[in-house]
Amino acid sequence: MIGQNLSRRGLLFGAVGAVAAGFLAACGGDDEGSGSQGGTASPGTSGGGFPASVTHQFGTTTVEQAPKTVVSLGWADGDVLLALGVVPAGILDWFQAWPVGVGPWAQPKLNGAKPQVLKGPEINFDAVAALRPDLVTFTKSDNVKATWEQLEKLAPTLSGPAGTQPYGTTLKDQTVLIAEILGRKADGEKLVADNDKVLADAKAANPSFAGKTVCVAAAFAGQYGAYTRGDGRVQFMEALGFTNSPKIEDLKPANFYAEVSKERVSLLDADLTVMFGIGAGAELRKDTVLNSIPAAKAGRLLIIDDADLVNAFSTNSVLSTPYTLEKFLPLVQDALK
Incomplete structure (x- = not known):
């Protein structure tokens, strides 16, 4: 079983940190926070509308008002939140590669903030609870319902779309779902359209x-x-x-x-x-x-x-x-x- 976990994680992360992944698989992981100071989420107001409800693979998640403390647990959820101008209070560092929890392409969006960085890929539920979130994003994951149910006890938790294989949430779905739960679906759709144009321009060139x-x-x-x-x-x-x-x-x-x-x-x-x-x-x-x-x-x-x-x-x-x-x-x- 350990070998199978190593195989899946190594491929998931593109062979990034395969040794660390194997250690986590064997030992059950260590998800304590990195010691960074928690940031304050700043959802912004562009097109915001609440209450916001989003249907996903495990049900419907509703946020009654603009969340102030967002915790990012889904793979790449932090990138989407930052693209929308939301600095997570906590972020799961799937790759254990960066002290701030996100890659160099996203780090400027932190604007100096220091979210609490949780070591991934396993989730430490006590560490999440300690951040007292009013929204958890978990849109790209292994799709284990029991994990979502445990997170939902802590705060409204957004999962990925129905019918998606583990770790298979597309860029479009991830971006629009997160924007929608923030009451800003149009902003998410624009981010996707801009991304599509960048790729289309590269293809044409x-x-x-x-x-x-x-x-x-x-x-x-x-x-x-x-x-x-x-x-x-x-x-x-x-x-x-x-x-x-x-x-x-x-x-x-x-x-x-x-x-x-x-x-x-x-x-x-x-x-x-x-x-x-x-x-x-x-x-x-x-x-x-x-x-x-x-x-x-x-x-x-x-x-x-x-x-x-x-x-x-x-x-x-x-x-x-x-x-x-x-x-x-x-x-x-x-x-x-």
């Missing part, structure tokens, strides 16, 4: 991407895995004009990724293969099995071991998109020359 197949993969602990269309990383590539590898889609995995053994490494070959491997870049570049695929031999294998870039790519939020494009597009353009 790179017509050679259209129709090319891509395999977005991760490597850790001697394992390979590839993401499917249910994952935000693949959705990002599709927005740029790429087509996710039919060989990976044909595997029809239960969740957002497919495990690929070394014996079947040819499945990772595509017009462009993107491989995440934080802390393992040098090892992967020497991996004779991985480098046997045609994409590698032709220089179309991108091994991404920049932690912030992998995290931005994996987060797939309205704040991380410009950062990912800036850092990632030149690599793709060079690989496909």
Whole structure:
């Protein structure tokens, strides 16, 4: 079971901090706060309307008035809140990568505030309760109803949309749901529209991407895995004009990724293969099995071991998109020359 948890978490985080993830899986995690001083949520007033009710996979959550203390627990929920001008009082740091709880693409939105940072990915309910929230966002998670029920006892808690696989809440749904519970659905829709335009402009500027197949993969602990269309990383590539590898889609995995053994490494070959491997870049570049695929031999294998870039790519939020494009597009353009 520990091995299975490591596999799922390693792929979830794009192989970011796989060693730490394995430790958490084995030991049950340590979710105590980082010691940062809690911030004060500032929902703003643009288009606000209360009471606000949102229906999600576990029921309907209602907020009677503008929340003053918001705790962000869903993966990338903090990015959405900050994009809307709301500084969470507490934020779950899924990657355990940043002392302030969010990546460099979102940090300017803190405006100097210091939310209480909760170590993820497990949730310490006592730490959440101590913040006395009047709203908890939990829109992108493992979709365990019992977790939501326990959080709902502490404060109105927003989950993800019905019919979504674990960790499969899309950028659009996450952004609009959170904006809606803040009484600002139109603001959320504008953020999504702006994000779509940035991606569409990048696609138009790179017509050679259209129709090319891509395999977005991760490597850790001697394992390979590839993401499917249910994952935000693949959705990002599709927005740029790429087509996710039919060989990976044909595997029809239960969740957002497919495990690929070394014996079947040819499945990772595509017009462009993107491989995440934080802390393992040098090892992967020497991996004779991985480098046997045609994409590698032709220089179309991108091994991404920049932690912030992998995290931005994996987060797939309205704040991380410009950062990912800036850092990632030149690599793709060079690989496909």
